[in-house]
Amino acid sequence: MTTLVYLETHDGELTNGGLGLLSKAASLGGGDVAGVVLGSGVRDAAASAGAFGASTVYVVEDEALAAPLPQPRVDALEAVVKESGAENVFLPASVLAADVAAGLAARLDAGLNWDLTDLRLEDGELVGLRPALGDTVLVDVGWTSTPRLALVRSGTFDPVESGGTAEVKEVAASFQEFSTQARLVDHLQEESSGPSIEDADVIVAGGRGLGGPDGFSICEELAAALGGAVAATRAVVDAGWYPYAAQVGQTGKTVSPRLYIALGISGAIQHKVGMQGSGTIVAVNKDPNAPIFDFADLGVVGDLTQIAPKLTELLRARK
Ligand SMILES: Cc1cc2nc3c(=O)[nH]c(=O)nc-3n(C[C@H](O)[C@H](O)[C@H](O)COP(=O)(O)OP(=O)(O)OC[C@H]3O[C@@H](n4cnc5c(N)ncnc54)[C@H](O)[C@@H]3O)c2cc1C
Structure with missing residues (x-):
């Protein structure tokens, strides 16, 4: 069973949300765990995923992936899912990843369980844990087909360094015409000092x-x-x-x-x-x-x- 973990980058580094999910996927012990990094100029960041449990990291480097827009990422992820033969695709929730997950589910006609707070293997089957009814109950959820798509609540898992190395494989993606029609026209960054709430002690x-x-x-x-x-x-x-x-x-x-x-x-x-x-x-x-x-x-x-x-x-x- 190959599990693919979608890794986002920020300022040239893999974000903790993805690395935490990668560590969790590796700890399940259910077969090969690979990372996938999409973007422009992300090759160096991709290699660091090996230390968090990925044996392979698939990289799609393309200018079409430079802006944080979902649709080109759906094309690129589709190519990587097909290349890797992944049966599971895990994504750490973010505004961008939620759009990517929904687009990928539609593209692959795959089942997506979202807002998960845990993942485990039970008799070799992947089971997700999903809070429901305003987080007052926890529900076990499964999938009836592959690939199984899982969008996991941000900050759920901490990155755990295991010290390994990953083979970096480049994948070429072709982009649908409609996928490249959106343009990022502006990008505002809020000024802040000190740590972010995700990283703060x-x-x-x-x-x-x-x-x-x-x-x-x-x-x-x-x-x-x-x-x-x-x-x-x-x-x-x-x-x-x-x-x-x-x-x-x-x-x-x-x-x-x-x-x-x-x-x-x-x-x-x-x-x-x-x-x-x-x-x-x-x-x-x-x-x-x-x-x-x-x-x-x-x-x-x-x-x-x-x-x-x-x-x-x-x-x-x-x-
Ligand atoms: C579907 C759904 C999703 C939601 N998601 C979130 C979420 O992600 N995050 C979230 O936070 N909420 C969420 N909420 C809202 C949540 O239910 C509460 O309404 C909200 O958390 C209350 O915010 P509060 O504690 O600031 O305000 P209040 O409930 O109004 O509490 C204010 C508190 O301040 C105290 N206080 C007042 N003055 C002082 C003072 N001078 N000194 C000391 N104490 C004082 C009061 O005694 C009171 O306990 C969600 C609700 C729904 C229905």
Whole structure:
């Protein structure tokens, strides 16, 4: 059984989402595991996948893949699935990968299970785990045909270095005329300093208790004092107080920092599922009955506008 793992690149390096999924695929022990890297100027990055469990990395290098657009990637992936004879194709969820997965499923007439949070082999059969009904139940899902396509929730698996090397194989793809009709006309990059929430060891997350967009300066100052990143709940993202990129939860990112400080967050199940894997959870909330206190390791009942700035001050003084 050959499993192909779709690996995305960012700034010339393979992203952690793909490498984590690659490590997971290798740990299943169900046959050959290969990576696939698509883009322009990605050959060097591709070779590094060997250290995370890929025995082969398929590379499609083409200018048509330079912009982060899904349709040319569907063409390229189709070529690699056919070349490799892959029976499983795993993709780590991202805005781009979700489009690619859907396009590939249509192209190959394949079954796609999405939003998975685990994968395992049971009597040699691939089984996925999918949260359902607002993440209140976990459902085993399977496939009735091959290739089996799996879109896995971002940040679910950590990359594990196994120290191997991979053979890099170039595959030539031909692109459908309709696949190359879309053009990327602009690309805006949000300026930010410090680590991203996916990579941060410490996250300071803010919710509606911050009172408004300006309240986020409390989170930002505390995060800066701790060398961490700022995250947000959907309620504040929907209200336009903070960017979507920082949203943690069912419809945002899954994070697992060593320390997660939740300021003015009630702890709804849809938020919890994105951060419950954190090492230590500290919550500050003025409502002693807030659900977040049911799963926080340390709960502080009080006004965050009084408590958090004092904590920042103490941390700065210590430095
Ligand atoms: C399909 C679906 C998907 C969803 N996906 C997500 C998701 O990905 N991520 C997510 O976060 N949510 C998600 N939600 C929304 C979720 O259900 C909650 O509505 C949301 O998480 C609540 O955000 P909050 O904690 O900021 O706000 P609230 O629930 O309003 O909580 C604010 C908290 O702040 C406290 N507070 C107020 N003032 C202060 C103060 N001065 N000091 C201390 N504490 C104070 C209050 O006591 C309260 O507990 C989703 C919902 C649905 C239906």
